[in-house]
Amino acid sequence: MRKDAGFSFAELMTVIAILAILAGIAVPNYMSWRANAQLNRAVLDLYANLQKAKSEAVKRNTLCAVSFSGNAYTVYVDNGNLAYDAGEEVISSHAWSEYPGVNLDNTTFSNPVDSIAFAPDGLPRDNTNDLGSGNVIISYKGNRQKTLEILIAGTIRIK
Secondary structure, eight states, X not given: OOOOOSOOHHHHHHHHHHHHHHHHHHHHHHHXXXXXXXXXXXXXXXXXXXXXXXXXXXXXXXXXEEEEOSSEEEEEEOOSSSSOOTTSOEEEEEEGGGSTTEEEEEEEESSSSSEEEEXXXXXXXXXXXXXXXXXXXXXXXXXXXXXXXXXXXXXXXXX
16 A cells, blocks of 8 residues: 655646736735835825924924925924024924835925924914915825825815
8 A cells, every 4th residue: 555645746836826826916916005005104104293393383382394305304493484494493304215115296385495384373384474385295106196285274184
């Protein structure tokens, strides 16, 4: 009596083929999920920091601003010029490199600078101290994007 142990070559190749097909289906879905997760994480962090600037402005009874550059954004207590100057207290600062594949695509504010401030009343202001508003567009590798909209009423929404 002979004992057959193990798998035949045909059985092994069948299992490998099934695994290859499953991997071919799963990997693109995982990559898409990861891209969405990275973009959502960056957008939610920025949303939270905009809300933090707004609440700190009310709490401290002073202007708190968020300034954007190509590679980072900074939340700070502002002196009124909507530009981060040496000596101004930084509340938080984040580089876009914290979110692999995510970049600042564009900012459009009602003032000519890439900043928005929140006044002690919680309303957004521009560099002329008028009510401000604008959009921050964030993208993932240029093909997916989300917009944060700051309305004159102080509402911040994700679109």
